[in-house]
Amino acid sequence: MIKAVIIDDELNARELLEKTLVKYFPNRFNIVAKCDSVDAGVMAIKNYEPQLVFLDIQMPEKNGFELFKSFEAINFEVIFTTAHNQFAIKAIKRSALDYLLKPINHMDLAEAVKKFEKKNAGNFAQKKLALLLENLNVNDQNVSKIAFPTTDGFELIHTNQILYCKAESNYCCIKKIEGSTKLAAKTLKFVEEILPTNTFKRIHKSYVINLNYVVRYHKANKEIELTNGEKLPVSFRKEEEFINAILQNQ
Incomplete structure (x- = not known):
């Protein structure tokens, strides 16, 4: 049976x-959880490790695309469900992912399930979802692409795909x-x-972070937690500046 959320x-x-x-x-699906929000869905996915997630795009607090910020690796397939949003559908199509228009027709559902059963899980799903986020960014006029020098040329990266940057001697490691x-x-x-100064902030001699992906700040430990679960140090000298930046970024 296919374990699904x-x-x-x-x-x-x-x-x-x-x-x-x-x-x-009949007897093909085991619906392990039905969730009413992105946050509840993240918890269910981490608890049940489903093979397939049916994900609504338009939701009040967070849209469906924000769910992927909570996972460092995507080990499940996704079928998006939506009533409209042509921009999102265009990006989904370009990323080779499946979607269903509401109200959902059982024939369209059958076709999506058939495609799912032919797909590979794991890294393939990760790559497709990464491509989806990239395609969404391409059409967002508020997002800029920066050409980062590398040893053999340049790497063009959307700024909102960057989680943080870390000093590595005379080089810089960019975590997406x-x-x-x-x-x-x-x-x-x-x-x-x-990098754009309104989004990125130096928190330590070794780290520049994207403020959009900060989940919480642990004042006692002087460290931040990011959406992927990583924790990074905040230096004493940068603490006040960082806190002011977070408050202004709300």
């Missing part, structure tokens, strides 16, 4: 999808939100100067 803020939508799966795919790292052939100071 349904994430949708509408109760009727969750119930209808489950009933449709039971009716048209989907888990990969890139090595820039420049110092952290150089990289810091070309």
Whole structure:
């Protein structure tokens, strides 16, 4: 049986999808959780480790795409569900992922399930979702791409794909939100100067972070926690400046 999680803020939508799966795919699905928010969905995925997630795009507190910020590796396939949002659908199509338009038709659902069963899990899913985030960013006029010098040329990266930058001697390690790292052939100071100052902040001699991906600040330990669970130190000299930046970034 396929272990699945349904994430949708509408109760009727969750119930209808489950009933449709039971009716048209008897004994094929084990719905281990039905969640009404991204945060609840993240917990369910971590607890149950499903093979497939049915994910609504438009939800009140966080949209469906924000769910992926909570995972360093994507080990599940995703079928998006949405009532509209042509921009999102275009990005999903370009990323070779599946989606279902509401109200969900059982024939469309059957086709999506058929595609799912042919796909590989694990790294393949990770790459497709990384491509989705990239495609979403391409159409976002508020997002800039920066060319980072490397030993053999340049690496073009969207700034909102960067989780943090770390000093590595005379080089700089750039950690992206989907888990990969890139090595820039420049110092952290150089990289810091070309990043947008309203989003990126130096918190330590070795780290520049993206403020958008800070989950919490542990004042006693002088460290921040990012959306991927990593914890980074905040130096005494940078603490006040960092706290002011976080408050202004709300």
